[in-house]
Amino acid sequence: MARGRLSYLWQKLEEGWGKLRRFYLVHYREDYVQGQVRWRQGACRRCGSCCRIMFRCPHLITENQCSIYYCRYKQCKAFPIDDRDLKYLRHTCGFSFLRPKEARFTQRAS
Ligand code: SF4
Incomplete structure (x- = not known):
């Protein structure tokens, strides 16, 4: 029980950190964000x-409708910026990231 509560709190902390990280990246590291695409x-x-x-x-x-979709925040538009953003959404988000090995193969193939 205590362990479940701790892991829940840890997840919330990581999610909060992720929000701050994305805010920083979209405002101060646009080069990184564009590179990740x-x-x-x-x-x-x-x-x-x-x-x-x-x-x-x-x-x-509503369940998944944004009231400010056409003028939503930069960090919402850019989501997910990198693989860390998908830690808790890997099975729901439609995006994924190539791992460095796969990326090298893709680069050679194209
Ligand atoms: S698919 Fe990914 S980016 Fe799109 S709404 Fe779901 S979690 Fe967000």
Whole structure:
């Protein structure tokens, strides 16, 4: 029981850190964010899972509909920036990232 509560708290802490990290990256490390797009594959399924990281976003009006979608925050547009963002969403998010080995193979093949 205590262990489950601790892991829940740890997840929330990591999610909070992820929010800060993404905020920093989209505002101060645009080069990194743009570079990561190369390794990203897949597409958004509009599942809304990224709108519930740490807490439910107040702009979420229905199950997965954003009330400010067309002027949403930079960090929302850029999600997921890298593989760390998918730690808790690997099975729900439609995006994934090529690992360095796969990326090298893809580069050689193209
Ligand atoms: S978690 Fe991934 S698939 Fe779901 S809405 Fe966010 S970006 Fe799209």
